[in-house]
Amino acid sequence: xxxxxxxxxxxxxxxxxxxxxxxxxxxxxxxxxxxxxxxxxxxxxxxxxxxxxxxxxxxxxxxxxxxxxxxxxxxxxxxxxxxxxxxxxxxxxxxxxxxxxxxxxxxxxxxxxxxxxxxxxxxxxxxxxxxxxxxxxxxxxxxxxxxxxxxxxxxxxxxxxxxxxxxxxxxxxxxxxxxxxxxxxxxxxxxxxxxxxxxxxxxxxxxxxxxxxxxxxxxxxxxxxxxxxxxxxxxxxxxxxxxxxxxxxxxxxxxxxxxxxxxxxxxxxxxxxxx
Amino acid sequence: xxxxxxxxxxxxxxxxxxxxxxxxxxxxxxxxxxxxxxxxxxxxxxxxxxxxxxxxxxxxxxxxxxxxxxxxxxxxxxxxxxxxxxxxxxxxxxxxxxxxxxxxxxxxxxxxxxxxxxxxxxxxxxxxxxxxxxxxxxxxxxxxxxxxxxxxxxxxxxxxxxxxxxxxxxxxxxxxxxxxxxxxxxxxxxxxxxxxxxxxxxxxxxxxxxxxxxxxxxxxxxxxxxxxxxxxxxxxxxxxxxxxxxxxxxxxxxxxxxxxxxxxxxxxxxxxxxxxxxxxxxxxxxxxxxxxxxxxxxxxxxxxxxxxxxxxxxxxxxxxxxxxxxxxxxxxxxxxxxxxxxxxxxxxxxxxxxxxxxxxxxxxxx
Numbered sequence: 001x002x003x004x005x006x007x008x009x010x011x012x013x014x015x016x017x018x019x020x021x022x023x024x025x026x027x028x029x030x031x032x033x034x035x036x037x038x039x040x041x042x043x044x045x046x047x048x049x050x051x052x053x054x055x056x057x058x059x060x061x062x063x064x065x066x067x068x069x070x071x072x073x074x075x076x077x078x079x080x081x082x083x084x085x086x087x088x089x090x091x092x093x094x095x096x097x098x099x100x101x102x103x104x105x106x107x108x109x110x111x112x113x114x115x116x117x118x119x120x121x122x123x124x125x126x127x128x129x130x131x132x133x134x135x136x137x138x139x140x141x142x143x144x145x146x147x148x149x150x151x152x153x154x155x156x157x158x159x160x161x162x163x164x165x166x167x168x169x170x171x172x173x174x175x176x177x178x179x180x181x182x183x184x185x186x187x188x189x190x191x192x193x194x195x196x197x198x199x200x201x202x203x204x205x206x207x208x209x210x211x212x213x214x215x216x217x218x219x220x221x222x223x224x225x226x227x228x229x230x231x232x233x234x235x236x237x238x239x240x241x242x243x244x245x246x247x248x249x250x251x252x253x254x255x256x257x258x259x260x261x262x263x264x265x266x267x268x269x270x271x272x273x274x275x
Numbered sequence: 276x277x278x279x280x281x282x283x284x285x286x287x288x289x290x291x292x293x294x295x296x297x298x299x300x301x302x303x304x305x306x307x308x309x310x311x312x313x314x315x316x317x318x319x320x321x322x323x324x325x326x327x328x329x330x331x332x333x334x335x336x337x338x339x340x341x342x343x344x345x346x347x348x349x350x351x352x353x354x355x356x357x358x359x360x361x362x363x364x365x366x367x368x369x370x371x372x373x374x375x376x377x378x379x380x381x382x383x384x385x386x387x388x389x390x391x392x393x394x395x396x397x398x399x400x401x402x403x404x405x406x407x408x409x410x411x412x413x414x415x416x417x418x419x420x421x422x423x424x425x426x427x428x429x430x431x432x433x434x435x436x437x438x439x440x441x442x443x444x445x446x447x448x449x450x451x452x453x454x455x456x457x458x459x460x461x462x463x464x465x466x467x468x469x470x471x472x473x474x475x476x477x478x479x480x481x482x483x484x485x486x487x488x489x490x491x492x493x494x495x496x497x498x499x500x501x502x503x504x505x506x507x508x509x510x511x512x513x514x515x516x517x518x519x520x521x522x523x524x525x526x527x528x529x530x531x532x533x534x535x536x537x538x539x540x541x542x543x544x545x546x547x548x549x550x551x552x553x554x555x556x557x558x559x560x561x562x563x564x565x566x567x568x569x570x571x572x573x574x575x576x577x578x579x580x581x582x583x584x585x586x587x588x589x590x591x592x593x594x595x596x597x598x599x600x601x602x603x604x605x606x607x608x609x610x611x612x613x614x615x616x617x618x619x620x621x622x623x624x625x626x627x628x629x630x631x632x633x634x635x636x637x638x639x640x641x
Contacts, residue, residue: 086524101519105583115524
């Protein structure tokens with residue numbers, strides 16, 4: 001997992017997903033203001049910002065859960081409108097939500113395949129091919145090195161870490177072109193976090209999947225991300241490559257609450273001096 | 276002695292040898308454990324046990340009059356009627372909704388059918404299909420009001436309950452009308468042709484049980500839909516975690532509306548069977564008590580009121596228990612008026628048992 005093995009992002013890498021001038025508000029609450037985000041093929045983009053800055057809303061607009069009030073989303077060069085997460089998934093955009101979107105009363109393998117179930121025809125009816133889904137889920141979780149006792153057990157019997165692993169496995173199973181991970185490490189222990197970060201790093205090395213990542217631990221950002229977008233009160237106030245900023249500067253910038261980049265010469269200014 | 280017993284019944288002594296319970300999945304070892312495992316793993320098992328005990332009790336108490344073809348025909352007809360509505364409630368309760376308007380559809384749909392047949396000369400099968408569509412339309416109304424206008428279904432369906440019950444009572448001044456008889460429609464959908472002189476294997480004997488057989492067919496189909504189709508999977512997902520289901524692309528609104536439609540259709544079907552059975556369309560055939568009994572049947576059958584889980588087979592057995600209590604108590608000499616007391620007590624007892632078994636299950640992780 002050394003940095004040396006990561007090929008730099010090619011300058012010609014095409015933009016796979018673009019959000020242009022998107023705004024979104026919920027009643028009187030403005031969540032996103034004229035937000036533009038570009039994601040290139042194979043890029044790993046970190047989204048940082050305080051709680052309530054609009055990170056989750058941004059992600060849910062991209063995943064088709066929220067419809068933007070204005071602005072445009074472009075996927076692989078063509079303008080798209082998502083009416084539901086189903087549309088985004090069929091466009092190759094997979095999301096691991098903060099709440100994981102797992103169904104507690106369903107088995108692990110049903111959770112893995114919900115929304116894209118396998119069927120077989122019997123008595124003229126389109127029935128679920130449970131056997132196939134069970135087998136594939138077992139095999140895939142084993143390939144990822146995820147330790148799940150039994151794919152038949154319901155998700156509500158799993159630990160927080162196991163659930164997170166199932167959600168991540170589900171999102172990468174369909175080989176998406178864009179993967180959105182909203183705090184994928186929140187419930188994970190040290191070893192499991194390293195495992196998921198290792199997966200992200202592996203995908204980054206191959207430069208096939210583009211990833212948007214929300215993580216609160218900034219050293220992890222510098223470990224696996226190419227670029228950082230800083231969201232402050234619903235606006236993108238900073239768009240910077242991880243090689244152009246230090247972890248300390250990033251920490252300071254977010255902590256200051258000023259919504260702008262803090263450079264080393266300003267570092268002695270105490271944090272959070274918002275007038 | 277004790278140690279020898281333990282090693283014999285428990286191949287992995289570490290589980291119970293030290294008196295500690297292992298974390299994770301518990302392997303049942305003692306007979307009591309095994310029964311508890313069975314009861315909690317198959318939610319239908321506990322209610323089936325209750326049903327069997329009730330039948331034995333009434334069979335003994337009535338001097339073997341309970342398990343006769345005549346009496347079973349009565350009990351199973353009630354079971355059929357109640358069962359159809361109970362499975363409709365099960366599907367809705369799985370999605371986290373409820374439908375209290377089914378009893379009005381149960382009156383409204385067959386009344387329209389008979390009116391169409393009598394005054395417009397529509398053949399009964401066609402009139403039945405139109406009435407069934409009306410029931411489904413009431414379901415669409417319930418579903419759309421609940422989902423799009425965000426009115427809780429408890430309130431939506433109380434509204435439509437009064438609305439359609441009001442309409443059916445108003446149409447003909449609350450007068451029951453005699454239903455026409457058109458064979459083979461009537462014989463297929465509930466008319467009882469059985470006479471004591473008929474052989475038990477004759478077609479006439481089958482007609483004694485048609486309402487139950489229709490319900491049995493409906494239960495088997497819906498059990499298949501619930502457990503083996505994408506629609507069933509998404510129905511469970513909708514009730515278990517509606518936000519998560521939406522996030523993953525399940526069309527939760529549509530799933531709910533479809534289940535309301537199913538409930539309307541099943542209630543109409545149950546009403547038609549009831550009308551055919553008595554060759555009379557009574558505008559007050561369905562009382563809200565019927566709905567409540569059906570919900571009771573669903574709940575004592577093992578369906579959660581919280582959404583996300585339920586069993587239609589359990590609901591059918593639940594309906595059998597309710598029908599058995601209703602009829603059997605009279606049979607063993609209790610006054611008709613006291614049967615609700617027993618029913619109420621039985622519902623409470625069944626619920627307490629159900630909740631306790633589930634708690635046990637959660638604690639032991641069986």
